[in-house]
Amino acid sequence: MLNITLVAGARPNFMKVAPIIHAIQQKKEAGDAIDFRLVHTGQHYDRKMSGDFFEQLEIPDPDANLGAGGGSQAEQTAAIMIGFEKELEHNRPDVVLVVGDVTSTLACSITSKKLLVPVVHVEGGIRSGDMSMPEEINRIVTDSITDHFFTTSELANHNLQKSGVGEDRIHFVGNTMIDTLLHKANQLKQPSEAYLRDLKSKAYFVLTLHRPANVDEEDKLKAIMDAIILGTGEYPIIFPVHPRTAKVLRRLGISHDRLHYADPLSYLEFNYLVKNAKAVITDSGGITEEASVMNVPCLTLRDNTERPETIDLGTNELVGTDPSKLRPYLEKLMTGTWKEYQGIPLWDGKTALRIVEKLQEIYS
Template identity: 90%
Template sequence: MLNITLVAGARPNFMKVAPIIHAIRHRKEAGEPIDYRLVHTGQHYDRKMSGDFFEQLEIPNPDSNLGAGGGSQAEQTAAIMIGFEKELGANRPDVVLVVGDVTSTLACSITSKKLLIPVVHVEGGIRSGDMSMPEEINRIVTDSITDHFFTTSELANENLQKSGVGEDRIHFVGNTMIDTLLHKMDQLTPPSEAYLRNLAPKSYFVLTMHRPANVDEEGKLKAMMEALIAGAGDYPIIFPVHPRTAKVLQKLGIKHERLHYADPLSYLEFNYLVKNAKAVITDSGGITEEASVMNVPCLTLRDNTERPETIALGTNELVGTDPSNLQPYLDRLKTGAWKEYQGIPLWDGKTAVRIVEKLQEIYG
């Protein structure tokens, strides 16, 4: 029996592990000797992560919640490691699977390796080159001790090879986030709020900002919001706001008749808005992937990206963090002169099946 512990610490992590759970269940129901245990570290407390959230992803509630949210990065890392060590002591698997680049990814990888349990990293090898981002440190440290890597792009493969990882440990499989998106595309749901529900397709922008570089400096945030409002023309801007960002925006008093703040939305509601938007403006990495596959123009408010395939083959452009850079991109967008999605290799909805097949081959 192959027993796999799946680790998730934040909402996007669950979207990445959900297809893997489905693939494991399918094989288990077919009589194959495989099972899993889902561990939520509790890194991000999110009131939207209720039973409804897991129902939308068609996965069960986690088998264990370590409740390790809050505190500084060091305190959180330590709390996750202590909790996960106890979890592994009580339920020792054959392999631990971590996804993405959050604190939980790093902490659970270290804990597993010290207990001599193999680690596989889904989304291994991606790099932004920006060491000011906690995620970049998490990626580098996790990949330095990972046993096998499941990668989303050829560039990720090259990054790992350059760091000395043998090709026999690198498995180019695609993107499980896109598995979830393609599986759920027909189930995307209009938001319940009347205004959002009644927006005409391609008549509005969706905005998300959460990175400290964009939202923690009040003057910088104010300048970016003013540039967005001025550059959007007649298009409304729909901004689902993280509570931390909402406090800063309230303090700054940033208001406009075309700027509409919204509470954080569910997965199905948010992607419905993105799919029908004129464009999405974001500092998130994952949203650039989803927008590209849905062929929705995407403007990234960052100076670097760990997902260059969304620029080369997707609909994403790297605008940067200087508000003065924004206008030319918005002008090009409004004239309809934006690039189309070219298709990214293996982002086909079958990534999780490839992952589970390979896990059985390696550890079964």
């Protein structure tokens, strides 16, 4: 029996592990000796992550929740490591699978290796080159102790090879986030709020901002918002935003008839909005992947990206964090000359099955 512990800590992690759970269940139903245990570190508390959240992703509630949310980076890392060590002592698997680049990814990788449990990293090898991002440190440290890597791109493979990882440990499989998106493509759900129901397809923008470089400095945040409002013509701007951030925006006097602050949305609702948007303006990495596959123009307000394939083959453009650079991109968008999705290799909805079959080959 191959026993796999799957680790998720933040909301996007569950979109990445959901198809892996489905693939394991599929193998198990076919008679294969394989099982899993889902561990939620509790890194991010999100009131939307209720039973409905797991129901939308068609996955069971986590087998364990370590409740390690809150505190500083160091406090959170320590709490996750303490909780996960106890979890592994009571439920020792054959392999621990971590995804992405959050604090949980780093903390659980270290804990596993110290207990001599092999670690596999889904989304290994991606790099932004920006050491001011906590995620970049998490990626580098996790990849330095990982046993096997499941990668989303040839560039990720190259990054790992440059750091001395042997090709026998690098497995180019694709993107499990896209597995979830394609699996749910026909189930995307229109939000119930009246003003969101009244939106016309391809006649509004979706905006998300969360990175410190954009939201921590009030003057810069105001400049970004002013540039977005100025450059989006007569189109509504839908901004799913944490209530705390919304208060800051209102305190800065950032309001407009076309700017709508929305509560955080469910996975199916948010991607419904993205799919039908004229464009997405974001500083999130994952959204650039989803927008590209849905062929929706995407403008990324960052100076670097760990997902260059979304620029080379997707619909994403790296605008930067200088608000003055936004205007020409919005002007290009308004002329209808934005690039189309070209197709990214192995982003085909079958990544999770490739991962599980490789794990069976390695560890069974």
